[in-house]
């Protein structure tokens with residue numbers, strides 16, 4: 001049986017990752033985190049571990065550093081936990097400080113202290129994976145390579161990856177980097193299904209509207225790079241939290257997800273994730289819920305991805321597209 005690229009590389013066999021963007025309270029710099037936020041993080045991690053999730057996704061900007069800080073408190077309270085889990089974080093976005101606009105920064109001068117900040121907040125000596133968060137148009141691969149080499153040699157970072165990047169950008173970077181890029185994290189779900197549309201619209205007028213990098217799915221599989229899906233639950237749109245102005249396709253798809261979940265005696269969350277996980281690329285969904293019950297509702301996703309028939313997969317796709325196949 002085919003295994004995930006991260007498992008193949010001996011980094012993680014966790015089929016799901018827990019996204020930690022919802023931890024730590026508000027995005028307001030003036031607010032500090034509280035004991036309640038630490039308790040929330042502890043409960044989320046406990047629920048995730050209980051369903052076999054051993055991979056945790058962070059970014060230095062999440063709740064302006066507080067997501068990592070509360071996670072650090074969880075690690076401090078459970079010293080044996082660090083060795084049992086895989087932690088990845090991201091650098092490269094600078095939030096607006098009120099004067100300058102939000103911007104991207106892959107300079108060595110930005111990357112190195114950012115990683116020190118992450119390690120300090122998490123209270124750990126190393127990150128399993130460091131991702132570059134969003135492509136910086138001013139990136140210089142040789143300079144990034146210098147930063148990565150320093151991080152690797154000092155033991156601060158063990159593996160490197162990217163997020164929201166095209167095959168061309170990955171190739172451009174990889175030419176200079178000493179280590180393989182192991183992850184690319186992108187928005188993918190039953191709502192954001194252009195990752196499938198891009199492939200089926202080749203030679204079709206409809207393809208002019210697709211906004212997913214051409215050939216990315218094939219490139220990632222050929223290069224053995226893990227595809228991680230952010231936003232995989234579509235923020236609950238098909239599993240109990242419809243958008244205020246939901247389209248007809250969304251309403252129909254939510255009903256279909258529920259119907260399949262009922263027939264299979266499982267949860268809508270498991271079906272929504274299973275649809276992503278059935279793809280042969282072995283996509284790893286990064287679920288963003290921090291609600292313990294909702295985390296546990298994702299438990300059956302792997303089994304459902306194995307049970308899902310081609311017919312169900314295509315029926316969900318056509319429903320989500322709101323249009324038949326070309």
Ligand SMILES: NC(=O)c1ccc[n+]([C@@H]2O[C@H](COP(=O)([O-])OP(=O)(O)OC[C@H]3O[C@@H](n4cnc5c(N)ncnc54)[C@H](OP(=O)(O)O)[C@@H]3O)[C@@H](O)[C@H]2O)c1
Pocket residue numbers: 018019020021022057058133163164185186229230231232233234235236237239240241286287288289290291294
């Ligand atoms: N690389 C990138 O550029 C990037 C960008 C964004 C996010 N990410 C990562 O990906 C992770 C997941 O992203 P995401 O949070 O956008 O995705 P998601 O998993 O699709 O959505 C999770 C969000 O939806 C809410 N939700 C889900 N089902 C719900 C329901 N039935 N009722 C009410 N609320 C519901 C959750 O609230 P509750 O917590 O209350 O359940 C949570 O706020 C993040 O945590 C982060 O680690 C990466």
